[in-house]
Amino acid sequence: MKYTTVIFDLDGTLLNTLEDLMDAVNYALEQFGYPQRTLEEIRTFVGNGVRKLMERSLPDGTQNVHFEEALAAFRAYYTEHCEDKTQAYDGVIELMERLKAEGCRLAIVSNKLDRAVKDLNQSYFKGMVQAALGDQEGIRRKPAPDMVENALAELNSSKSEAVYVGDSDVDIQTAANSGLPCISVSWGFRDAQFLRECGAAVIADTPQQVYDYICRGIL
Secondary structure, eight states: OOOOEEEEOOBTTTEEOHHHHHHHHHHHHHHTTOOOOOHHHHHHHOSSOHHHHHHHHSTTGGGSTTHHHHHHHHHHHHHHHTTSSOEEOTTHHHHHHHHHHTTOEEEEEEEEEHHHHHHHHHHHHTTTOSEEEEEOTTSOOTTSSHHHHHHHHHHTOOGGGEEEEESSHHHHHHHHHHTOOEEEESSSSSOHHHHHHTTOSOEESSHHHHHHHHHHTOO
């Protein structure tokens, strides 16, 4: 295999986390009497970390007098309920198992809370993913390359042997900023047309296609 290291985004790529994120947002909004957000609204709000998610969800964003309190409420609720409705996308577990069996080193990098990333990794990908990194103090969020570079260091891998897999414009930018080829997946929070408009060069419609692209090394 040309690529022996695969770095995955989490939300919308490996796991459908949207309903749990919506419930956490709406719990925080409810504490202060604000209107609830729909699943489709949340779909458009995610991708840049929980602070940006709450900024987009609250009336007046960061200028809202309750912003920090609502953000804290979201964090507390989501930490306890991040696995209530979350599920792996069809074929994803099998993809990870096949890549691991082929000798690939696997990592997850996500803008969601670091504790949630590590908990979800343990629940769904234990023994397969060697590095799982989320939002932490002192490390720039995606699309900055910091988390990707930290994951490569943790895996003792080089950029020349690595490929990035994600479902959003943020992931396309992250891969570019990190100097990695990118496989964009169309089953997540953004559709194929949106991904093409954002510059996606390679789009996979199924986990099998992701495997094929990685095996063939035609990125």
